[in-house]
Amino acid sequence: MKSLIRWSATLGLLGSTLLTSWFGQVPKALALPEAEVIKVLQGVPVFTITTEEGGPLIATLEDDQKVTQVFMSQEDANQFLAKLKANQPEIGNKVKVQPVSLGAVYSFALANNTETESLKFAYIPMASAVDSAKKVLSDNGQQYQGGVPLFTLRGGPDNSILTIQQDDKEVIPFFFEKAPIQAIAEQMKKDQPDIAETMQIEVIALENVIGLLQNKDDAMLKQIQLVPSQETMEFIQEAIKSQQNQGQ
Template structure:
């Protein structure tokens, strides 16, 4: 049974939509290894995020004067939040607001653009914007949470092993963008393992730390983690899949 602390600390310091939760297991401890670049991209590409861009598709950029005039673009986890930002911009700056739009991109695209700019002093940086409701839930679960996009993962048992889901013949550790989603997994586990119900814990890590762990971490369990889209993102993917497949 996996002791959670190694990978959780690694993350802190440093198509899923069709999945069906059939059951859940506790994952054994593994050897520590980092992921290659292509594996990181594959892991992130199923998550849609949303940027604000001009008519030509270039990101709306702010300048961070405290960091040598570094250029920063916002990346919204929620399409609703991105739309609200544009509406607010239209009120505060009608000329600029009329020129921008919400553009969906995959988290993998943001990652690749971030990597391409990493070594450039004035290169474009990306700031992730979490949903406020998720931030508040993360604070309630973990007093050490201090910002970033929260991810929720469940553990159980004397050694606090990860609850996993099975897709086909493989087991994965789901990291959820919403607490309600991890709660559904927990409830399923309680029904199948009622004697372990009192040992269940929900951990909070941040997306930014998770991505860093994929690059620098040394735990083979990183390869078994899947990011589970929010309900809003699942709906967006389902509504746009036919259009995307036809392109």
């Protein structure tokens, strides 16, 4: 663990304060090229409700704002669809849960954010992650401000964000659940107790991370790695297994 753990001062701008640029309200001039932003987001499956034509299920609010939901949890998406079928079968029976990468959602957001019309995305976090985030923030004297919580560690000599050596490169991991980052913190208490005393788990909204990608010109941002929840990792493994079986 000693050789794997480092601290990145580059992401010092990340914190609990919400950035002004939220995902779904994408500025025209991106700090990182669109392809690089998509690359950071590509490895995370999310779940949408799609129509028979393959487009997203869109709700129109009272102010005529069009909104579509993006679920971090397949189970939550399935539960939403079950309620929709029960309460509005004329709609629910014509839509389905569709997995798609977060990178594809981002690309779709870019394409549907124009001066005349924009489609907003309501990102639905896992309830368990929100509960963990509220506890962490409360312990740090802060409050949950909404958004999809990501968990990381901050500490070390410069109170910096955790980085991890992965093969021949360093990555800056952000976890969709608290448990993995808690496990890293516990291991560091054994391996690097002096640094462990300075550490604390920190909650950062996914929307803030994407906002930073949109607004900050820094090559280090390419090292961000979003680590899906255990539920989503199991979905990925099942999808890979299914593809392998089809290939055979």
